[in-house]
Amino acid sequence: MHRVWIIVLHELSTYLRNPMGYIIGAAVLLIDGLLFNAFALGAGARLSTEVLQQFFYFSSGTTMIAALLLSIRLFAEERQTGTMVLLRTAPISDWETVFSKFISAFLFLGGLTLLTIYMPLLIFVHGKVSIGHMAVGYIGLLALSSASLSIGLFASSLSRSQVVSGVVGAAILVVLLVCWLLAAVADPPLAGVFENLSLHNLHFRPFMEGVMHTRDLVYYASITYLFLILSVRVLAARRWS
Amino acid sequence: MIIASDLTKFYGDKPAVMGVNFKIGKGEAVGFLGLNGAGKTTVLRMMAGDLLPSGGRIQIDGQDLAERPRRLGTWVGFLPENPPIYPAMKVSEYLYYLGRLRGLGRSSAKSAVLGAVEKTGLSQVVEQTADTLSHGFKKRLGIAQAIVHGPKLVILDEPTSGLDPVQIVEMRFLIQRLASDRTILLSSHHLAEVRETCSRFILLKDGAVVAEGTEDELASRLTSAGAINITVKGSMEKAKEALTKLDGIEDIRFDQGQGQQININVSTSKDIRAEAARALVGAGLDLLGLAKAGDDLEEVFLKVTRDTQGEVQGHA
CATH class of the missing domain: 3.40.50.300 (P-loop containing nucleotide triphosphate hydrolases)
Structure with a gap:
């Protein structure tokens, strides 16, 4: 297991060594701040809880985009630069390789997400919100990050081009996002399937409202696990070709 | 291992x-x-x-x-x-x-x-x-x-x-x-x-x-055991006459080099370098070079990549 941490530390240092890590971080904080100021704070008098809900709503969008941007390089870049051979010939399993890449991106994005905490704290200047609501909202953001990163990671394992990986990852994310629209036009039982597959509408809104359901956590954990396993399968298949 | x-x-x-x-x-x-x-x-x-x-x-x-x-x-x-x-x-x-x-x-x-x-x-x-x-x-x-x-x-x-x-x-x-x-x-x-x-x-x-x-x-x-490369100066006919008399000759190829120089590649069933040298000098030719051919890695490489004459793996 210590080899997983060796790769995690290497990947984290790559984010910090690479301007892209800083650019993505700065962009997320800037956009979150602008959206918070424009729509959550600056849209007239509101209940503090509504402001917090709006914050988590906008943050979920930037988090998904940041997750995609951070994860599409994870394998595509290794293949592009020819360094994938170092991981394939190292004494680690494909699962450890995928898991360590995922954990590194999750820690980076998690840290970035937690840096936005000054925004909900600003609500305390003129209002009052529950710490529990804030904590649940952040747990929701981290769960959404986890699922989005695993999707981006899987897309990254498919191609040596980060552009192609980005397009594939975005397509999967969008399909999962719009499942709730399909649910509205489909007949049962398909409507129920689409509704439950929806990445955001059914499963993230409760977190925004400060409600945490086990089913939502299980959903995000399942999506994460599914795409991590698919990534492992892709790596294993590449050893044959 | x-x-x-x-x-x-x-x-x-x-x-x-x-x-x-x-x-x-x-x-x-x-x-x-x-x-x-x-x-x-x-x-x-x-x-x-x-x-x-x-x-x-x-x-x-x-x-x-x-x-x-x-x-x-x-x-x-x-x-x-x-x-x-x-x-x-x-x-x-x-x-x-x-x-x-x-x-x-x-x-x-x-x-x-x-x-x-x-x-x-x-x-x-x-x-x-x-x-x-x-x-x-x-x-x-x-x-x-x-x-x-x-x-x-x-x-x-x-x-x-x-x-x-x-x-x-x-x-x-x-x-x-x-x-x-x-x-x-x-x-x-x-x-x-x-x-x-x-x-x-x-x-x-x-x-x-x-x-x-x-x-x-x-x-x-992989290379012919008796193959030799010879370079002489003089008449091609005299060289041919001198070499064809020797035992063990399988094939002879002549190439006209610069001036009167002649390059000869001889395939033989045994090593005839000494006899060939004596015969050529005896025929009045100037012997400029004589060496066993095809005994280096390059020759082997070229031979096996041009044609694979039977399976030879495992005889080392």
Whole structure:
């Protein structure tokens, strides 16, 4: 297991060594701040809880985009630069390789997400919100990050081009996002399937409202696990070709 | 001891390696030769664990790699044709990371980095990032990463490709130093380099081993035993007359060289160099040169890559 941490530390240092890590971080904080100021704070008098809900709503969008941007390089870049051979010939399993890449991106994005905490704290200047609501909202953001990163990671394992990986990852994310629209036009039982597959509408809104359901956590954990396993399968298949 | 048994690899329906067998003893330096597409890189990648074989098995010291694939990373060091480097990492950081990844502890990794840097002559660039290195230094860094964890077996795929003549000589000495205390497998298009660094050769053609052995073994087995090249000055007719009288002549070819110089290639069933020299001088010709032909690696390589006359594997 210590080899997983060796790769995690290497990947984290790559984010910090690479301007892209800083650019993505700065962009997320800037956009979150602008959206918070424009729509959550600056849209007239509101209940503090509504402001917090709006914050988590906008943050979920930037988090998904940041997750995609951070994860599409994870394998595509290794293949592009020819360094994938170092991981394939190292004494680690494909699962450890995928898991360590995922954990590194999750820690980076998690840290970035937690840096936005000054925004909900600003609500305390003129209002009052529950710490529990804030904590649940952040747990929701981290769960959404986890699922989005695993999707981006899987897309990254498919191609040596980060552009192609980005397009594939975005397509999967969008399909999962719009499942709730399909649910509205489909007949049962398909409507129920689409509704439950929806990445955001059914499963993230409760977190925004400060409600945490086990089913939502299980959903995000399942999506994460599914795409991590698919990534492992892709790596294993590449050893044959 | 490394044993490859019936090693086979298909890319889709296309066979890249077909039933390759070889044994490599501890401490041997073995060169893989063959034209582009012969299967050298595929065999080396399978040996390094970068690629899984479609069939067959590889054993190192009696342990099947398919059963213990994770141990392979500590046993083997691999340099692909293009050195795998992280451009933004410093040389020392890169080697330390790979040492740790391949199972070394913190202090062992630090001392291993120093050792690898010294062996590969990277001391002057150890604090530079990899993207600022010349191609020659990148190749050295590729070798350093392949040996940093102290593997039993080092696999080098085209280690001299893209290097200038001075770098090739430096690389040759580096590989010779490495070969002193570990098993080395390498492939190269530079026959001179392989000859200088390897004691044994495995020749591949169309994904199969067509010959293996030392240079002398290959030369004696694959080239005509009595073939000689002669250069004389004088009449071609006199030369033909003098040589055709000798016993053991199978074939004679004449080429008119510059001036009155004549190049003669004689195929014989036995060594007739002394008799040929006496006959030509006796016929009044000036003997300018006489040497046994086809006794070097280049001749062997050309012969087996042009035509494969029967299966010769396993006779070494």
